[in-house]
Amino acid sequence: MEQIHAVRRIQFAAGHRVFQHESKCRNLHGHNYVAFFHARAESGLDAIGRVIDFSVLKEKLGGWVDENWDHGFLAWEKDTEALEAIRKVPGQKVYVTKRNPTAENMALELLLEVAPKVLAGTGVTLSRVVLWETENCYAEVQVDVR
Ligand SMILES: [Zn+2]
Structure with a gap:
């Protein structure tokens, strides 16, 4: 059967x-992230042919990201030095994360924890999150498709 996704792009810093x-990513620094929510x-599809508007x-999703991550600092709960500073x-x-805030783990957090909460009642679920950390690097996480 065909699979149809609506994909929304959300940018944040x-x-x-x-x-x-092991090297430079141990420093406090930031990125202009671009997330794609599938x-x-x-x-x-709904009566007029959409997954969702x-x-x-x-x-x-953008509302949650704006409120919690945009122009904020993400630190792992085990990274007490960064949190204290x-x-x-x-x-x-x-924003205190449950996992070390790599692009992979940030994408996982969006897919597994944020999306189910903010999309409850909309009739859609996320199957994939792609998170670009730089122009050259991104992480992609997806749920198992049966
Ligand atoms: Zn980084």
Whole structure:
């Protein structure tokens, strides 16, 4: 059977560091990230032929990213040095991650934890998240397709 996805692109800027990285990614730094959210409908296209209106994906997923990650700093809960340092900056937006905030783990967090929460009740689920960290590198995560 054919598979149909609606894909929404969301850009954001965020700081992070990769805890225990062997070289430069151990430093506090940031990226202009570009995420592609691949949504599929639980019960086919709607009456006018959409998976979901693209604006709903922007509002739900983009809204969450704006509020939690955009212009914030992502730090792993085990990275106490970075957390302590960044929390000294008054008013700094900090997001504590359950996994080391590599592009792979950030994409996983969006797919497995953020999307089910923010897309509940919309009739769509994400099957894939592609997260570009630089112009040359991206991570891609997807759910198993049976
Ligand atoms: Zn980085």
